[in-house]
Amino acid sequence: MxxxxxxxxxxxxxxxxxxxxxxxxxxxxxxxRVSPIVQTRFINEFQAYLNAVVDEATDRESRYIRNIEDYFKIRRNTIGAKPSFAICEMYMNIPEEVMRHPVIKKLRELAIDMIIIGNDLCSYNVEQARGDDTHNLVTIVMHELKLDIQGAINWIGELNDDLATEFLKEYYNLPTFKGFEHDILAYCKGLGNWVRANDSWSFESERYFGRAGRYIQTSRRVPLLPKRKALNLPLRK
Incomplete structure (x- = not known):
């Protein structure tokens, strides 16, 4: 920092x-290239991200499992989407009062929650294999709702569908921000594109599924990896 x-x-x-x-x-x-107001926004968001990562490390070290509500609160910072969104608006000059509008804030939170879901679903397998899945929504849901893996994934899938529906509803009812219409529309489209791009990247890169990503993207089936076995694919998060 x-x-x-x-x-x-x-x-x-x-x-x-x-x-x-x-x-x-x-x-x-x-x-x-970044406007002064976005510079301030990025620095604040990046600081919050790093602070949250420290808290995540503490949770992992102690193997502390949060409840669903508390998990989303910290994960909205540890996912790193907020400083990334600031970079997306680097050519814009949207004032803080516009960014704080309830609809914009809601769209941002909905996008972040869908990114969290996409990331945690894809990363769960390698994390559970190395015994490092306490900071993952699948484990959180299994623990709080007393579900098995498939039951937790089904519950998370329904949550994601609800979030997507709400995002589109808010998006199509965007208020008019005089003088910032073009930038706000581009920013909100960027939020939606971030969700979609994160999903594509998760399968097209080899980070979570090795070279089987494209097949898994189509089949929607993930063979569960054995616990703590050396894996021939990236295991970092």
Whole structure:
């Protein structure tokens, strides 16, 4: 965060983790094109993301399983969508009072929740295999509602359908924001595109399903991996 807040000051050497300098260079390049109001929004959202990741790490270390409501509260930050949305509006100059409008806030939250669902459904298999699935909606639902894996996935699928229906309802009833109509429409379309793109990326990359992603996307069937077995695919989240 210090690198992002001071992007024109190169990070000191002295064995500091290279991530600080990477973040600084990224933001130094980005602010050449990003409007001042979006810069502020990104910095605030990225700080909230990092704070939440620390809380997630604490949960994982203690194997603490949250309830569904509390999980969504922290996951809306750990998923990293909010700072990413800020990057999506880098060429825009939407004022904060417009972004705080109830409809815009609702659309943003609905998109984030659908991204959470898509990510957690796809990442669950590799996470349960390595015993690291306590911060995953499938495990959360199984634990709170006393369901098996398939029952939890069915419940989550119905929740996602409800969220998608609500998103489209809110989208088609967007109020008029005089002077910002074009930017707001583009931003809200971007929220929907983010949900769809995250779904496509999850199957087209090899992060969760190895080279079987395209097949699984069509078959909708995922063979459950054995626990704690070395896997020939990426296991990071």
């Amino acid at each position: 210090d690198g992002i807040r001071n992007p024109h000051i190169p990070r000191p050497g002295n064995g500091e983790w290279v991530g600080g300098e990477i973040a600084r260079q990224f933001w130094e390049n980005a602010i050449r």
